[in-house]
Amino acid sequence: MEHSPRASLHDVARAAGVSLATVDRVLHGRAGVRARTVERVHAAVEQLGYRPDPAATRLARKRSARLAVVLPAGTNSFVGLLSQQVQALAPWLAEQRAAAAVQSVDVFSPVDLAQHLAGLQGQVDAVVVMALDHPLVRAAIDDLAAHGTVVVTLVSDVPTARRSHFVGIDNVAAGRTAATLLGRFIGPREGRVGIVMGSRALRDHAERLFGFEQVMAAEHPHLTLLAPIEGQDRSERTEPLVAELLRREPDLAGLYSIGAGNRGIGAALAASGRARHVTWVCHELTPYTRRALLDGVADAVINQDAGHEMRSACRLALAALSGERVLPDQERIRIDVFLKDNLP
Amino acid sequence: MEHSPRASLHDVARAAGVSLATVDRVLHGRAGVRARTVERVHAAVEQLGYRPDPAATRLARKRSARLAVVLPAGTNSFVGLLSQQVQALAPWLAEQRAAAAVQSVDVFSPVDLAQHLAGLQGQVDAVVVMALDHPLVRAAIDDLAAHGTVVVTLVSDVPTARRSHFVGIDNVAAGRTAATLLGRFIGPREGRVGIVMGSRALRDHAERLFGFEQVMAAEHPHLTLLAPIEGQDRSERTEPLVAELLRREPDLAGLYSIGAGNRGIGAALAASGRARHVTWVCHELTPYTRRALLDGVADAVINQDAGHEMRSACRLALAALSGERVLPDQERIRIDVFLKDNLP
DNA sequence: CTGAAAGCGCTAACAC
DNA sequence: GTGTTAGCGCTTTCAG
Numbered sequence: 001m002e003h004s005p006r007a008s009l010h011d012v013a014r015a016a017g018v019s020l021a022t023v024d025r026v027l028h029g030r031a032g033v034r035a036r037t038v039e040r041v042h043a044a045v046e047q048l049g050y051r052p053d054p055a056a057t058r059l060a061r062k063r064s065a066r067l068a069v070v071l072p073a074g075t076n077s078f079v080g081l082l083s084q085q086v087q088a089l090a091p092w093l094a095e096q097r098a099a100a101a102v103q104s105v106d107v108f109s110p111v112d113l114a115q116h117l118a119g120l121q122g123q124v125d126a127v128v129v130m131a132l133d134h135p136l137v138r139a140a141i142d143d144l145a146a147h148g149t150v151v152v153t154l155v156s157d158v159p160t161a162r163r164s165h166f167v168g169i170d171n172v173a174a175g176r177t178a179a180t181l182l183g184r185f186i187g188p189r190e191g192r193v194g195i196v197m198g199s200r201a202l203r204d205h206a207e208r209l210f211g212f213e214q215v216m217a218a219e220h221p222h223l224t225l226l227a228p229i230e231g232q233d234r235s236e237r238t239e240p241l242v243a244e245l246l247r248r249e250p251d252l253a254g255l256y257s258i259g260a261g262n263r264g265i266g267a268a269l270a271a272s273g274r275a276r277h278v279t280w281v282c283h284e285l286t287p288y289t290r291r292a293l294l295d296g297v298a299d300a301v302i303n304q305d306a307g308h309e310m311r312s313a314c315r316l317a318l319a320a321l322s323g324e325r326v327l328p329d330q331e332r333i334r335i336d337v338f339l340k341d342n343l344p
Numbered sequence: 345m346e347h348s349p350r351a352s353l354h355d356v357a358r359a360a361g362v363s364l365a366t367v368d369r370v371l372h373g374r375a376g377v378r379a380r381t382v383e384r385v386h387a388a389v390e391q392l393g394y395r396p397d398p399a400a401t402r403l404a405r406k407r408s409a410r411l412a413v414v415l416p417a418g419t420n421s422f423v424g425l426l427s428q429q430v431q432a433l434a435p436w437l438a439e440q441r442a443a444a445a446v447q448s449v450d451v452f453s454p455v456d457l458a459q460h461l462a463g464l465q466g467q468v469d470a471v472v473v474m475a476l477d478h479p480l481v482r483a484a485i486d487d488l489a490a491h492g493t494v495v496v497t498l499v500s501d502v503p504t505a506r507r508s509h510f511v512g513i514d515n516v517a518a519g520r521t522a523a524t525l526l527g528r529f530i531g532p533r534e535g536r537v538g539i540v541m542g543s544r545a546l547r548d549h550a551e552r553l554f555g556f557e558q559v560m561a562a563e564h565p566h567l568t569l570l571a572p573i574e575g576q577d578r579s580e581r582t583e584p585l586v587a588e589l590l591r592r593e594p595d596l597a598g599l600y601s602i603g604a605g606n607r608g609i610g611a612a613l614a615a616s617g618r619a620r621h622v623t624w625v626c627h628e629l630t631p632y633t634r635r636a637l638l639d640g641v642a643d644a645v646i647n648q649d650a651g652h653e654m655r656s657a658c659r660l661a662l663a664a665l666s667g668e669r670v671l672p673d674q675e676r677i678r679i680d681v682f683l684k685d686n687l688p
Numbered sequence: 689c690t691g692a693a694a695g696c697g698c699t700a701a702c703a704c
Numbered sequence: 705g706t707g708t709t710a711g712c713g714c715t716t717t718c719a720g
Contacts (some may be wrong), residue, residue, distance in 0.1 A: 025705090033705065053696090056696070185528050325436075337682075342681065372715095397712085695715090695718085701711090703707080
């Protein structure tokens with residue numbers, strides 16, 4: 001097949017028998033074009049297989065796109081990593097004629113989150129949000145979407161909402177992965193396994209727990225799961241809870257920590273002097289969990305790459321705004337498994 | 345600090361008291377500019393912190409950059425994946441005003457490889473090559489670099505050569521990772537572990553073996569390593585070798601396969617009826633190793649993402665050609681660990 | 689050795 | 705409703 005140079009706006013205009021400006025109006029859904037003309041333009045676009053040239057678009061665009069990145073307030077390390085990534089992305093975003101601002105909201109309050117999202121209406125072109133799945137939040141997202149704001153959910157999805165993408169991992173699979181690692185590391189001996197999570201109300205935590213229990217029951221039935229402990233993702237709360245667990249269970253074989261608060265868990269483990277005898281698998285690579293892995297306190301860390309997630313979310317948001325193509329492969333977030341040997 | 349709009353070529357030209365064209369000449373190292381003028385331009389660039397706008401550059405460029413991707417000939421699945429990725433990248437490359445062509449060369453012959461690389465002189469702007477580390481090859485790479493061709497090594501590095509980047513994983517760390525997985529999966533019982541590699545002459549294989557032996561000796565001394573078997577990365581050769589190994593070692597506890605030929609290894613394992621009793625860790629996720637993982641024949645697959653590697657190699661090559669900035673984080677290839685539960 | 693000028697494909701202001 | 709036109713920041717002839 002001959003390599004035909006790609007069609008330009010000009011070609012489309014000529015084929016449709018209209019001017020550049022009209023084609024532009026149609027392509028951007030601006031009003032003030034007769035229905036018949038709109039159709040003719042669409043037909044020409046179709047027929048020529050027109051795709052806008054992103055380089056030209058960026059060069060010509062005056063106004064830069066505004067992104068809001070809404071993250072949970074608090075001092076969670078992983079969330080800190082995410083917001084750092086936004087800073088790191090600034091120069092790249094500027095080149096794409098875009099700018100992002102991080103906003104913190106109390107994620108445990110659906111009302112606040114929903115209100116905050118509603119306030120973004122018309123203020124920004126796209127919002128990237130780490131949300132919790134709640135009817136109020138869902139409605140706020142649908143509202144934004146209805147008014148033409150692009151919404152991308154991050155880390156924890158709101159599946160039924162009209163967000164244009166979800167960027168994150170399959171948390172059920174992540175839980176299954178944790179179970180396989182824990183089960184195989186512990187080996188064939190009998191024993192009990194503790195579980196620490198932030199809250200059952202968090203969708204990602206619930207999904208991980210589900211996957212974990214599934215594989216444990218099916219493939220490691222000689223291990224008994226203890227009732228999950230809920231520590232609100234905060235070390236001050238997880239530490240005493242885990243300390244007590246260790247006291248109650250002098251032969252604890254393993255520990256799965258589903259959410260944050262790992263600093264507290266590690267401290268309790270260390271204080272008990274049994275860090276080496278309890279196999280510990282947790283999530284998210286932070287300075288603390290990295291240290292724990294290297295020290296042999298943690299045995300495996302299951303991770304989602306914060307940098308990859310933020311880049312992906314921004315790329316997808318911008319692509320949705322401009323109709324640019326994406327490479328789906330590049331946007332798939334992997335479930336990383338880190339041992340002390342393959343740390344980045 | 346005030347947000348000063350970035351400096352453009354125009355600003356540089358004005359500051360240096362010359363024209364656009366002259367600045368362009370200096371920036372692209374073209375001849376025909378007085379030394380004093382060159383200096384003045386450089387000073388202006390420095391002083392204004394000028395960075396070219398990639399969008400404008402791509403838009404204006406007539407000629408598109410030519411990339412050659414040189415891969416080993418043969419039917420290795422992983423290499424197949426890499427060359428597929430080049431196809432997948434074509435539309436994106438076209439948008440960047442670039443085009444890539446895959447070329448196959450017998451990688452086990454340094455003479456052929458070196459000759460092939462020499463032939464690329466002046467034919468292409470950049471070459472991405474999966475090379476083997478040999479003085480002839482190193483010289484060929486240095487030669488290309490000396491004549492202004494950008495060279496990126498892929499998967500297996502040629503460290504002392506003047507390539508502009510290496511895209512791939514730390515293979516020593518990958519070998520260590522394999523050892524930890526194998527050691528912990530097998531557990532505290534004594535046993536013997538077989539090793540299959542393509543050839544000791546391949547740099548990446550040798551590095552993996554090194555890392556593997558290191559961790560095995562230090563952390564799993566109750567496991568005895570058998571002498572490595574070399575199967576040239578081909579299933580027809582690995583299958584009988586592994587079959588014989590299994591016959592010789594009726595209690596084999598584990599198997600580490602460092603390179604390709606996994607189809608043959610899996611077949612031998614299955615034929616012996618002992619797949620479930622031998623813990624098997626291998627490299628590179630291909631349709632075959634994925635199947636083996638799901639069937640419980642393989643226990644873990646250590647992977648480098650072919651798509652990520654090829655995208656990265658092309659991005660880095662283009663960035664080197666155009667002086668564009670890269671996000672180093674985005675170009676770091678991870679050592680992926682896949683279990684049956686976290687397959688993509 | 690150096691400069692002027694014509695675009696690349698698109699957006700956006702303004703005119704009809 | 706629709707068309708014209710002036711750039712965006714760079715590359716690349718073609719003249720001096």
